[in-house]
Amino acid sequence: MIEKLEMIEISGIDDSNSPRVVVIGGGFGGVELVKTLADAPVQVVLLDKHNYHTFQPLLYQIATAALDSASIIHPFRKIFGEQKNFYFRLTEVLSVDSQKQEIITKIGSLRYDYLVIATGAETNYFGDEVMAKNAIAIKSIDDALELRNTILCNLENALQAKDERQLNTLMDFVIVGGGPTGVELAGALSELRKHVFPKDYKELNIKQMDINLVQSGDILLKGMSAGASKKAIEYLQSYGVKVWLNTRVKSYDGITATLDSGEELKTYTLIWSAGVIGAPINGLNPDVILKGNRIAVDEYNRVKGYENIFAIGDVAAIESEEYPQGHPMVAQPALQQGKLLGQNIQRKLKNKPLKAFRYKDQGSMATIGRNHAVADLKLFGKDYDTQGFFAWLIWMFIHLISIISFKSRLIVFLQWMFSYFSYDKGVRLILGRKKDHGKFS
Amino acid sequence: MIEKLEMIEISGIDDSNSPRVVVIGGGFGGVELVKTLADAPVQVVLLDKHNYHTFQPLLYQIATAALDSASIIHPFRKIFGEQKNFYFRLTEVLSVDSQKQEIITKIGSLRYDYLVIATGAETNYFGDEVMAKNAIAIKSIDDALELRNTILCNLENALQAKDERQLNTLMDFVIVGGGPTGVELAGALSELRKHVFPKDYKELNIKQMDINLVQSGDILLKGMSAGASKKAIEYLQSYGVKVWLNTRVKSYDGITATLDSGEELKTYTLIWSAGVIGAPINGLNPDVILKGNRIAVDEYNRVKGYENIFAIGDVAAIESEEYPQGHPMVAQPALQQGKLLGQNIQRKLKNKPLKAFRYKDQGSMATIGRNHAVADLKLFGKDYDTQGFFAWLIWMFIHLISIISFKSRLIVFLQWMFSYFSYDKGVRLILGRKKDHGKFS
Numbered sequence: 001m002i003e004k005l006e007m008i009e010i011s012g013i014d015d016s017n018s019p020r021v022v023v024i025g026g027g028f029g030g031v032e033l034v035k036t037l038a039d040a041p042v043q044v045v046l047l048d049k050h051n052y053h054t055f056q057p058l059l060y061q062i063a064t065a066a067l068d069s070a071s072i073i074h075p076f077r078k079i080f081g082e083q084k085n086f087y088f089r090l091t092e093v094l095s096v097d098s099q100k101q102e103i104i105t106k107i108g109s110l111r112y113d114y115l116v117i118a119t120g121a122e123t124n125y126f127g128d129e130v131m132a133k134n135a136i137a138i139k140s141i142d143d144a145l146e147l148r149n150t151i152l153c154n155l156e157n158a159l160q161a162k163d164e165r166q167l168n169t170l171m172d173f174v175i176v177g178g179g180p181t182g183v184e185l186a187g188a189l190s191e192l193r194k195h196v197f198p199k200d201y202k203e204l205n206i207k208q209m210d211i212n213l214v215q216s217g218d219i220l221l222k223g224m225s226a227g228a229s230k231k232a233i234e235y236l237q238s239y240g241v242k243v244w245l246n247t248r249v250k251s252y253d254g255i256t257a258t259l260d261s262g263e264e265l266k267t268y269t270l271i272w273s274a275g276v277i278g279a280p281i282n283g284l285n286p287d288v289i290l291k292g293n294r295i296a297v298d299e300y301n302r303v304k305g306y307e308n309i310f311a312i313g314d315v316a317a318i319e320s321e322e323y324p325q326g327h328p329m330v331a332q333p334a335l336q337q338g339k340l341l342g343q344n345i346q347r348k349l350k351n352k353p354l355k356a357f358r359y360k361d362q363g364s365m366a367t368i369g370r371n372h373a374v375a376d377l378k379l380f381g382k383d384y385d386t387q388g389f390f391a392w393l394i395w396m397f398i399h400l401i402s403i404i405s406f407k408s409r410l411i412v413f414l415q416w417m418f419s420y421f422s423y424d425k426g427v428r429l430i431l432g433r434k435k436d437h438g439k440f441s
Numbered sequence: 442m443i444e445k446l447e448m449i450e451i452s453g454i455d456d457s458n459s460p461r462v463v464v465i466g467g468g469f470g471g472v473e474l475v476k477t478l479a480d481a482p483v484q485v486v487l488l489d490k491h492n493y494h495t496f497q498p499l500l501y502q503i504a505t506a507a508l509d510s511a512s513i514i515h516p517f518r519k520i521f522g523e524q525k526n527f528y529f530r531l532t533e534v535l536s537v538d539s540q541k542q543e544i545i546t547k548i549g550s551l552r553y554d555y556l557v558i559a560t561g562a563e564t565n566y567f568g569d570e571v572m573a574k575n576a577i578a579i580k581s582i583d584d585a586l587e588l589r590n591t592i593l594c595n596l597e598n599a600l601q602a603k604d605e606r607q608l609n610t611l612m613d614f615v616i617v618g619g620g621p622t623g624v625e626l627a628g629a630l631s632e633l634r635k636h637v638f639p640k641d642y643k644e645l646n647i648k649q650m651d652i653n654l655v656q657s658g659d660i661l662l663k664g665m666s667a668g669a670s671k672k673a674i675e676y677l678q679s680y681g682v683k684v685w686l687n688t689r690v691k692s693y694d695g696i697t698a699t700l701d702s703g704e705e706l707k708t709y710t711l712i713w714s715a716g717v718i719g720a721p722i723n724g725l726n727p728d729v730i731l732k733g734n735r736i737a738v739d740e741y742n743r744v745k746g747y748e749n750i751f752a753i754g755d756v757a758a759i760e761s762e763e764y765p766q767g768h769p770m771v772a773q774p775a776l777q778q779g780k781l782l783g784q785n786i787q788r789k790l791k792n793k794p795l796k797a798f799r800y801k802d803q804g805s806m807a808t809i810g811r812n813h814a815v816a817d818l819k820l821f822g823k824d825y826d827t828q829g830f831f832a833w834l835i836w837m838f839i840h841l842i843s844i845i846s847f848k849s850r851l852i853v854f855l856q857w858m859f860s861y862f863s864y865d866k867g868v869r870l871i872l873g874r875k876k877d878h879g880k881f882s
Contacts, residue, residue: 012600012644051593051871070509075869077641087644090597090871107601141872152492156531159453160548200518203453203528407859407867411852418848426848428516430492430531431582432873 010108013087018043019113021345022103024093024281026053026076029313029334030118036342038083041349045087047105051075054141055403057331060181062144064188065425071412073141074404095283098306114308114345117295121276121314121329134254135272136435138181147271149434154268155201169266171209174257176249177274178215179222180366183232185271186213187369190239195423212265214244221374223328224364225385228374235368276329278315290317294326299356301341312337318357327359336360367395451549454528459484460554462786463544465534465722467494467517470754470775471559477783479524482790486528488546492516495582496844498772501622503585505629506866512853514582515845536724539747555749555786558736562717562755562770575695576713577876579622588712590875595709596642610707612650615698617690618715619656620663621807624673626712627654628810631680636864653706655685662815664769665805666826669815676809717770719756731758735767740797742782753778759798768800777801808836
């Protein structure tokens with residue numbers, strides 16, 4: 001149940017004659033939608049609990065000290081500063097009241113004509129609360145910074161470890177989940193182990209550091225081509241990452257990760273990237289919430305049973321023959337749905353027929369350490385899979401042009417070039433909160 | 442009294458035959474000293490409670506969203522990664538035991554042959570604990586980020602203010618102290634007010650925002666030339682900053698700043714830059730702690746009464762005729778003392794006579810908003826004072842070349858160029874802790 005708030009209205013937003021589109025969440029889908037509505041005769045109100053958009057695919061580079069956080073997060077008010085019909089409120093949405101056509105937020109209520117739920121996904125611990133408490137996720141900039149701080153603090157503490165066992169617990173890593181995040185993180189950590197930590201911590205024997213990647217299935221990068229999956233393992237093993245296939249982490253108490261085989265891995269740093277679930281808002285008809293907490297929408301991204309409530313991106317599932325459980329929870333479907341919905345809202349205002357969503361899969365890719373990536377590309381309707389240096393160049397190019405501002409693109413590019421030629425990752429700063437298991441101050 | 446710890450020794454540092462120089466604090470003085478000892482036959486152990494060096498003169502640009510934090514802080518292990526005789530421990534020093542020649546830290550004790558105290562200064566609230574609790578300082582990167590978050594959150598909250606009075610409390614600023622930090626901060630805030638906030642918060646009447654600069658003396662930038670002081674006021678007033686001379690803030694409860702005239706200024710954001718005091722360590726003979734908590738040292742930076750304990754930078758005071766209370770607490774004396782002490786330690790090892798410290802004042806400067814700065818320069822023994830655009834160019838040049846790494850220099854330069862040509866400050870991120878007075882969630 002939602003706590004009843006003093007029902008003040010969110011103030012400062014003109015009650016103009018234009019219809020009001022309220023967008024909850026400024027991820028890829030939400031931002032694309034707001035952009036598409038730039039010149040539409042509507043009022044666009046974006047609500048988010050942060051004042052910035054996060055470029056999630058590069059979070060692992062924040063965690064591994066390759067990039068500074070400001071390069072991949074961008075204030076909404078800066079992105080949309082010139083957009084006349086744009087309003088932003090920093091708040092958390094508590095629920096929707098579809099009868100009254102309003103949403104209830106922590107700072108007050110707000111009437112909508114069209115509501116777009118673009119709240120994305122959150123880490124799925126499959127109900128394991130102990131895991132949720134002890135593991136580190138990597139879904140937000142706060143997560144990524146916490147992971148960076150934890151890795152660095154553990155190494156500082158390792159200098160003062162009282163025995164071998166404590167030393168290994170401080171120096172070893174367990175990454176759960178062999179999807180792109182887990183694979184990219186394992187690659188980046190092995191880069192640090194090879195090129196950075198031996199110089200930084202010459203008193204430690206960095207070779208003792210184990211990087212474990214635990215995957216429940218029998219391949220990495222499920223959903224990508226067989227070539228990509230195979231090469232991903234090859235690359236990681238060549239870097240000395242220990243890849244555990246067909247293995248699950250049964251429990252983790254902050255020190256010991258117990259595998260389903262019974263084997264135990266000691267670590268203060270277990271990174272959980274084994275799954276996400278949708279993060280819908282309260283107040284919708286429970287029937288529309290599917291397995292995995294995604295909201296059932298039709299091919300116009302309209303929430304089933306509602307006329308003027310939409311959902312896009314990770315939180316939405318268009319069930320189709322090709323994608324029976326909805327589209328993959330990655331950036332591309334969100335971007336494409338955001339854009340189409342922006343156009344459809346404008347069509348609706350002109351009483352034109354709406355266009356149905358068709359996902360244009362442009363392929364997927366993952367970078368694995370220095371010089372290596374795997375990429376499955378779709379070009380002119382054909383599939384190409386490529387691995388190695390060329391894939392790595394494509395990966396860099398695609399990610400660079402996807403970053404929001406020219407300034408950030410340039411600064412990320414510079415940071416990458418410096419890292420590349422110096423074999424260094426410069427942002428090794430312990431700044432802010434870290435995971436503290438109480439063993440060290 | 443110091444709590445008695447389990448007296449474990451800090452481990453991992455070879456007990457080599459070379460004398461061990463322990464340096465407490467990696468500010469300008471400490472870093473310069475470590476660098477100067479790079480090729481000396483000594484073991485250098487740097488201790489700091491952060492794992493990074495902070496370029497303090499640019500903290501106000503972090504607070505005002507002009508620079509990202511990673512550009513002005515640099516990990517010690519990166520700075521000294523190639524220096525063979527360098528060791529670092531992340532810890533806080535609790536006290537020195539000069540009899541046993543060891544220091545006691547939070548992670549254990551450590552023997553020294555030479556001890557260098559370079560612990561710098563901390564904010565001086567002159568014993569006003571209520572002020573210390575409610576005001577925001579600007580001495581560390583944490584402070585600067587807290588100030589940035591607070592400013593931005595207050596504006597977000599202002600959109601939802603329930604009356605005029607609350608609105609003004611959220612939008613107005615009081616800066617206490619008319620030294621370089623206060624003046625530069627007032628200038629930077631007025632830049633934001635003029636060029637950035639009106640676009641970001643079009644629902645607010647940004648003209649309502651008051652920036653108050655309260656100075657106890659009758660001039661700003663005391664210690665600089667008359668021309669600089671005069672122009673500083675002129676520039677600030679032309680930007681609409683309200684400058685209060687000969688005025689003190691008597692008290693501040695988190696909402697109301699009461700001036701000694703009885704007048705009251707309402708603000709949730711009072712920035713305290715009205716003074717600093719030395720931050721010495723415990724365990725020294727109390728007689729050597731002077732007024733302002735600085736440690737009395739001789740002209741070789743040797744703490745009075747000790748043979749092998751030194752102090753440099755803000756925490757040290759060499760009393761001389763020209764500087765009866767010690768040198769100014771700024772970067773230059775710290776850098777020069779760090780360098781000379783590094784050379785003197787090497788002279789001592791060779792039984793050569795030591796050189797006495799003579800401060801080479803190279804002048805001082807402050808930037809005040811866009812295109813304007815004031816600079817007092819010493820060139821070939823002569824004084825020049827200049828104000829305006831040329832001084833601003835010099836200010837930028839000097840600060841750029843002083844930043845530690847080439848990469849950071851380039852990135853800071855780019856951020857400045859982008860800001861200059863776009864009239865924008867890009868790092869408007871609310872990320873991490875903020876001052877919360879409990880009025881808003």
